[in-house]
Structure formats: C-alpha cells, structure tokens
Amino acid sequence: MMMDVFQIQGVRVNTHLSRHIVVQLLLGWGLVVAPGCASTSSSDTPDEGKPAAQQSSQAAPHDNLNATLWVQTSAEYRSLTRQAYAAARHQLDRALDDESRVAAPEQSSDTAADKPPAVVLDVDETVLDNSAYQASLIDQRESFSVESWNAWCRRAEADPIPGAVEFARYADRQDVTVFYVTNREHEVEAPTRDNLKRHGFPIDDERDVLMTKYERETWEGSKVPRRRSIARDFRITLLIGDSLGDFVSVPEGSSPEARRQIIDNHQKRWGRDWIVLPNPTYGDWESSLYNYDYQLPTGDKRQQKLDTLETPKAR
Ligand SMILES: [Mg+2]
Numbered sequence: 001m002m003m004d005v006f007q008i009q010g011v012r013v014n015t016h017l018s019r020h021i022v023v024q025l026l027l028g029w030g031l032v033v034a035p036g037c038a039s040t041s042s043s044d045t046p047d048e049g050k051p052a053a054q055q056s057s058q059a060a061p062h063d064n065l066n067a068t069l070w071v072q073t074s075a076e077y078r079s080l081t082r083q084a085y086a087a088a089r090h091q092l093d094r095a096l097d098d099e100s101r102v103a104a105p106e107q108s109s110d111t112a113a114d115k116p117p118a119v120v121l122d123v124d125e126t127v128l129d130n131s132a133y134q135a136s137l138i139d140q141r142e143s144f145s146v147e148s149w150n151a152w153c154r155r156a157e158a159d160p161i162p163g164a165v166e167f168a169r170y171a172d173r174q175d176v177t178v179f180y181v182t183n184r185e186h187e188v189e190a191p192t193r194d195n196l197k198r199h200g201f202p203i204d205d206e207r208d209v210l211m212t213k214y215e216r217e218t219w220e221g222s223k224v225p226r227r228r229s230i231a232r233d234f235r236i237t238l239l240i241g242d243s244l245g246d247f248v249s250v251p252e253g254s255s256p257e258a259r260r261q262i263i264d265n266h267q268k269r270w271g272r273d274w275i276v277l278p279n280p281t282y283g284d285w286e287s288s289l290y291n292y293d294y295q296l297p298t299g300d301k302r303q304q305k306l307d308t309l310e311t312p313k314a315r
Contacts, residue, residue, distance in 0.1 A: 062138040063302060067280035071131045078162040080278050085163030088240055088275045089170055092119065095237035096174060103239045103273035105248055106224060107231040118234035119171050120227065122241035123182035125279040127168065128158035128195060134281045143298065144282065146185075153188035156195035161277065165200050172202035177234060179209045181226045181246075186215040224249050242279035256288045256308070 071077050095101040099113040121127055133152040168178050184192050189212045197203055211226045218225045239247050290304040
C-alpha cells in the first residue's frame with residue numbers, strides 16, 4: 001500500500017490513513033499546512049488579528065477550563081456536595097440534641113446553651129452554583145472582575161448546589177434559623193435574595209438573615225464580625241462553606257502553607273462543626289499561589305503556579 005506524505009508544521013509525516021481523514025483531523029487541530037511549505041510564520045496562523053474570544057483554544061488556553069468542567073459535568077462533584085449536606089444534616093441533628101455544641105470560634109458554649117439554634121451558610125459555591133459565570137469567562141478568554149461578577153449576580157440565575165436546598169429546608173423545619181453570610185457586595189443583596197427564594201431556600205423576612213459585604217461599616221471581607229453578630233442571639237450549630245474564611249479568621253496574605261496549618265489546628269471541627277464544599281474554580285487557595293497579586297499578567301500567575309508544583313524529588 002502506498003503511503004501518503006503530509007507536511008505538518010514543516011515535518012514530513014507518513015500515514016496509512018486516507019488523506020481525507022487525516023487532513024480533516026489536522027485541520028481540526030490547526031496543524032496542517034500546504035504540502036511543500038517548509039514552515040509557517042506566526043503571521044500565517046488562522047488566529048492572526050482575531051479578538052482573543054474568537055481564537056482557537058490552543059492559541060488562548062484558560063486555566064479554569066478543567067475545574068469548571070468538573071463542577072458542571074462530573075458525577076463526582078454532585079456526589080461530593082450531596083455527601084457534604086448529608087453530613088450537615090446528621091451533625092445538625094446531633095447538635096440539636098446537645099446544647100453544649102457551638103460551631104463558631106467566636107462563640108463559647110457556656111453563653112450559647114439557652115439561645116435558639118442557627119446554622120450559618122456561605123452563599124457562592126456553597127448554596128449557589130456560579131459555574132456558568134466561570135464558563136462565560138472561559139468562553140470570552142477573560143478573568144474575574146467585580147463589574148462582570150456583580151452583573152452576573154444581578155441576573156439572579158445561579159443554580160442551587162446539589163443538596164443545599166434540601167438541607168436548608170430541613171433546618172428550617174426544625175426551627176433552626178438559616179443565616180446566609182456572603183462576600184457578595186451589599187449592592188447585589190436584593191437579586192441574591194431573589195435568586196435564593198426562587199429555588200426555595202428559606203429566608204426569614206422578619207430579621208436580617210442575608211448578610212452581605214459592606215452592608216454595615218464593619219462587615220468587610222472577614223466574616224468574623226457577622227458571626228459575632230449572629231452569636232449574640234443564637235447558638236451557631238454549624239458553619240458550612242467552601243472557603244477557609246467561612247469557618248475561621250484567616251490572616252490577610254496567608255501563604256498556602258499557613259492556610260494548611262490553620263486547617264490542621266482545627267482538626268476536630270471538620271465533618272462535625274464545620275462542613276466544607278469543594279470549589280476548584282477559584283478562591284484564596286488559588287490566589288495565595290501568586291501572593292494575592294491580582295494585577296499580575298496571567299502568564300506570570302501561571303509561572304508561579306508551575307513553580308509551586310511538587311514533582312518527584314531527584315534521587
Ligand atoms: Mg463561597
């Protein structure tokens with residue numbers, strides 16, 4: 001059988017496949033060049049002159065692609081969130097039977113026992129799934145901005161995290177007040193409330209149970225003052241979130257190692273007082289890898305991540 005010869009990026013390739021099939025494949029990969037051409041210059045690439053959003057994925061990779069697809073498509077992600085909320089329900093039952101249990105580091109059991117029970121939930125990637133926003137950033141080859149994020153929040157279109165509505169409604173039926181403590185900004189509180197209500201999350205309209213960032217002067221990125229505020233009137237039985245700050249005070253600028261140390265310092269809390277949801281798409285776990293220098297170009301951030309990888313040690 002006579003072999004066809006193709007030129008790929010200046011390299012001659014022999015193949016038994018039909019010329020038609022191979023050319024179709026290579027066109028799809030953007031690798032084929034005209035027979036006889038020794039090479040292509042960058043100015044000959046099909047993406048030349050196109051906006052970033054229209055370039056091929058090879059020309060403009062996005063570091064959030066796999067993480068976002070995992071959240072949106074994997075069976076494992078939704079099983080993990082359901083597992084987390086099953087554990088939360090189990091622990092809530094136990095905490096309701098034991099008034100000495102308090103979950104917030106800002107509260108002590110001797111002052112909490114007589115107070116009515118509450119649970120404190122984070123919002124983003126804890127009860128609401130914003131992977132569609134992440135997907136739009138990937139699609140447009142863009143990165144996070146407060147403007148695009150707030151515009152997404154105003155749409156009030158986030159789906160619920162699997163298991164979250166069922167848990168929150170269960171807590172509500174047990175007369176446990178459900179608080180939502182979020183670092184969404186106060187200016188998007190109304191659409192966030194609409195988004196939660198649309199999915200059936202319990203919202204007590206008699207009191208402020210949706211606590212947003214900047215809603216009060218002391219309510220900034222740290223959630224400590226908001227937990228303190230709840231602890232004045234309630235026994236906080238559970239904290240549920242996807243980020244370390246949803247559970248404990250984290251010093252600003254903490255390194256990945258310092259963040260891991262905080263986890264280790266509270267070993268008995270996890271799976272008991274504190275229930276954590278997986279979020280591989282964003283968070284301080286990621287920004288700590290480039291020292292929270294959000295203005296760094298994407299390539300520089302990526303290099304710092306590559307430098308952090310732990311490869312097998314040389315023997
Ligand atoms: Mg969150």
